[in-house]
Every structure is written in structure tokens, then in C-alpha cells.
Amino acid sequence: MPKVNMLDLSGEYELFRDKVRTAVDEVLESQQFINGPAIKQLEEALAQRAGVAHGIAISNGTDALLCALMALDVGAGDEVILPSFTFFATAGVVARLGATPVFVDVDEATFNIDPMLVEKAITSKTRAIIVVHLFGQCADMDAINRVAKAHGVKVVEDAAQAIDATYGEKKAGSLADVASLSFYPTKNLGGFGEGGLILTNDDKLAEVSRQLRNHGESSRYHHDRVGGNFRLDTMKAAILMVKLDSLSEFTQRRQTNAAAYSDGLSGSFVSPPVVMDKCSHVYHQYTIKTAHRDSLQKHLNSQGVGSSIYYPVPLHLQACFSSLGYESGSLPVTERLVKEVLSIPCHPMLSEEDVKHVMASVLSFDHACVEC
Ligand SMILES: Cc1ncc(COP(=O)(O)O)c(C=O)c1O
Numbered sequence: 001m002p003k004v005n006m007l008d009l010s011g012e013y014e015l016f017r018d019k020v021r022t023a024v025d026e027v028l029e030s031q032q033f034i035n036g037p038a039i040k041q042l043e044e045a046l047a048q049r050a051g052v053a054h055g056i057a058i059s060n061g062t063d064a065l066l067c068a069l070m071a072l073d074v075g076a077g078d079e080v081i082l083p084s085f086t087f088f089a090t091a092g093v094v095a096r097l098g099a100t101p102v103f104v105d106v107d108e109a110t111f112n113i114d115p116m117l118v119e120k121a122i123t124s125k126t127r128a129i130i131v132v133h134l135f136g137q138c139a140d141m142d143a144i145n146r147v148a149k150a151h152g153v154k155v156v157e158d159a160a161q162a163i164d165a166t167y168g169e170k171k172a173g174s175l176a177d178v179a180s181l182s183f184y185p186t187k188n189l190g191g192f193g194e195g196g197l198i199l200t201n202d203d204k205l206a207e208v209s210r211q212l213r214n215h216g217e218s219s220r221y222h223h224d225r226v227g228g229n230f231r232l233d234t235m236k237a238a239i240l241m242v243k244l245d246s247l248s249e250f251t252q253r254r255q256t257n258a259a260a261y262s263d264g265l266s267g268s269f270v271s272p273p274v275v276m277d278k279c280s281h282v283y284h285q286y287t288i289k290t291a292h293r294d295s296l297q298k299h300l301n302s303q304g305v306g307s308s309i310y311y312p313v314p315l316h317l318q319a320c321f322s323s324l325g326y327e328s329g330s331l332p333v334t335e336r337l338v339k340e341v342l343s344i345p346c347h348p349m350l351s352e353e354d355v356k357h358v359m360a361s362v363l364s365f366d367h368a369c370v371e372c
Pocket of ligand 1: 063086160
């Protein structure tokens with residue numbers, strides 16, 4: 001029986017091995033481990049790709065979000081609106097700055113934050129809205145930006161899962177005041193270790209972010225503000241530059257796999273992801289929904305097919321946020337989704353046979369269920 005895993009990082013590495021080793025060697029020979037030329041190259045390449053003025057390389061995606069919020073001056077007494085259906089980092093950074101995360105529900109079809117609920121959650125303390133382009137599809141940015149503008153609050157895109165996703169003519173990372181990317185090894189542009197980047201068109205925000213990345217230093221040993229060490233290593237930037245050459249092709253492969261799944265699974269007992277007209281989805285995850293999620297996962301496992309649950313626990317019900325007072329039932333869509341979603345393999349190394357096997361495995365569970 002074929003085995004199909006959620007990831008094939010070793011297979012990907014085979015494709016890059018020689019070029020990566022050459023790039024790493026160059027950094028070793030230069031001995032410029034901090035702020036070497038590859039940092040600027042990566043910043044410029046990704047800013048240009050997203051269509052924004054500035055890229056600021058950062059130690060990881062979490063720090064990129066943290067640094068962006070610090071640059072926006074988010075702190076104690078502020079509220080930041082965000083979805084509960086996301087990775088922990090999105091909310092963790094808000095709490096770490098002493099601000100209050102205000103969790104709102106998501107749209108059932110797209111998994112992304114619901115703009116109408118965002119508007120209802122705005123108060124005089126709201127400082128920013130963080131939108132997450134979950135699984136690789138942009139949130140409803142026109143509606144969110146309209147709400148934000150009407151109330152004078154900033155919008156941050158958590159684009160960790162959505163590099164190269166488009167919204168109309170624009171790319172993820174260019175749709176709000178500031179955005180963050182992640183290069184965690186499993187991401188669509190996955191690095192060899194931790195990595196992240198801030199994207200913005202705002203000159204001042206870019207300048208402040210650059211200072212914050214380096215302990216808030218404005219000139220050598222002079223600190224206008226308190227920042228941190230949020231720097232990315234040169235070696236990692238050099239490796240990312242090698243991998244960047246294949247990003248478009250890899251995204252296309254993800255989209256081809258997803259198209260085959262959506263064709264084959266439509267009308268079955270699972271709901272394939274819904275793509276909004278304005279969007280192109282980059283399928284960081286291909287996430288289906290079914291009321292039989294847990295037994296489907298067991299069945300897939302028995303067929304040699306990997307799968308993952310992103311995310312099994314909503315953030316508003318995490319123990320660390322219990323003091324915020326959210327109760328079970330307060331965000332019903334999120335609370336239903338955490339029981340129904342299942343991500344199946346969609347990575348760029350899948351063969352046509354792999355995709356067919358995954359699909360057949362999902363559909364064979366359907367039959368088993370109908371018969372019982
Ligand atoms: C939606 C989202 N936000 C933030 C992050 C944090 O990125 P990192 O793991 O690079 O810190 C991730 C990835 O892990 C993510 O998926």
C-alpha cells in the first residue's frame with residue numbers, strides 16, 4: 001500500500017541540495033553571519049514579490065508579528081481583534097505586549113475572520129485588527145479595511161500561511177498596514193530553521209521595525225526604544241533565496257493537487273475548501289470538513305495516508321486566556337470547526353498516484369459509512 005505523508009521535506013531537499021550547499025559555503029567563507037548581503041537580497045526580493053516598499057527580515061514569524069505590533073505601539077490598555085481559529089502565535093504576541101486579545105468568530109466557508117463580527121467587536125480601546133489568511137487564502141480584506149478605516153484602527157496581516165496568495169490584483173502582505181511572513185520549515189517557503197519577515201508600504205513603520213529588530217538601536221549604542229534581537233541569520237536568508245526560485249512552481253503543484261481533490265471530492269460526504277472569487281488559494285493546507293472527522297482520520301491512517309487537525313483547540317478556550325472570560329459556545333463557528341476540520345496531504349512533492357490514493361482513501365470511507 002502506498003504511504004502518503006503530510007510532508008516530504010527530505011524529497012524537497014534533494015532538489016536543492018547542491019545549490020543550498022554552495023550558498024551556505026559562500027556565507028561561511030564570508031564570515032558575515034549577521035546582516036550579510038543575503039539579508040538585503042531576501043528583503044528586496046520578497047518586498048518586490050508582494051508589491052510593497054519594504055521587507056524586514058526577522059528571526060521567525062512570531063517575532064515578525066510581535067515586532068509589527070510593537071512598531072504600531074500596541075501595549076497595555078489596548079485591545080486587538082483577531083480570530084480564535086488560528087495558530088497560537090497570533091494571539092500570544094498580543095498578550096505578551098500587555099494588550100487584550102479580543103477573539104471573534106470566522107466565516108464557516110473560508111475559515112477566515114468574519115468582518116461583520118469584527119465591526120461589532122470594535123470599542124474605544126481597539127488599537128488593531130489582526131487578520132490571518134488561514135491555510136493560504138486571503139481574508140475578506142475590502143470589508144475589513146473598510147471597517148478599520150471607519151474606526152481609525154490599524155490592520156495587520158498574519159500572512160504566515162499565505163505567501164503569494166492573491167486578492168484581486170494584489171498579493172497577501174500588501175493588503176493592509178503591515179504584514180508578517182513565516183519561513184518555518186513546513187511553510188510554503190520553508191527555511192532551514194526559524195525565519196520570518198515584515199512587509200509594509202509605510203516608511204516610518206519600516207524604520208521603526210528595523211530599529212526594534214536590533215534592540216531599538218537608532219545609532220550605535222543609542223536606543224530610542226526598547227526592542228529585541230529579532231534578527232534573521234544570513235545563512236538562513238541565503239538558503240531561502242535558493243528556495244525562492246522554486247516557490248511559484250511549488251505553489252502551482254499545490255494548486256494542481258488541490259484542484260484534483262476538489263473535483264474528486266465534490267458531492268461526497270466531505271466539504272472541500274471554498275475559494276472566494278477574488279482569491280487565488282496557495283493551499284498551505286488543503287482542509288476538508290466532515291462531521292465524521294475523527295473516524296475518517298483513523299481510516300486514512302489505516303490506508304497509509306497522513307492527515308492533521310489544524311486546529312483542535314480554539315484560542316478563546318485556551319487555559320492561558322481563561323481570565324478573559326470566554327465560555328464554551330461563545331464563538332460557535334470556531335467551536336464547530338475545531339471538531340470537523342481535517343487537512344490532507346497537498347505538498348508539492350506528491351505524485352499523481354499519491355493524490356489518487358488520498359482521494360480513493362477518503363471516498364472509500366464514504367462507502368463504508370453508507371453501508372453501515
Ligand atoms: C498563522 C500563523 N501565524 C504565526 C505563525 C508563527 O510563525 P513562526 O512559527 O515562524 O514563529 C505561524 C506558523 O507557525 C502561523 O501558522
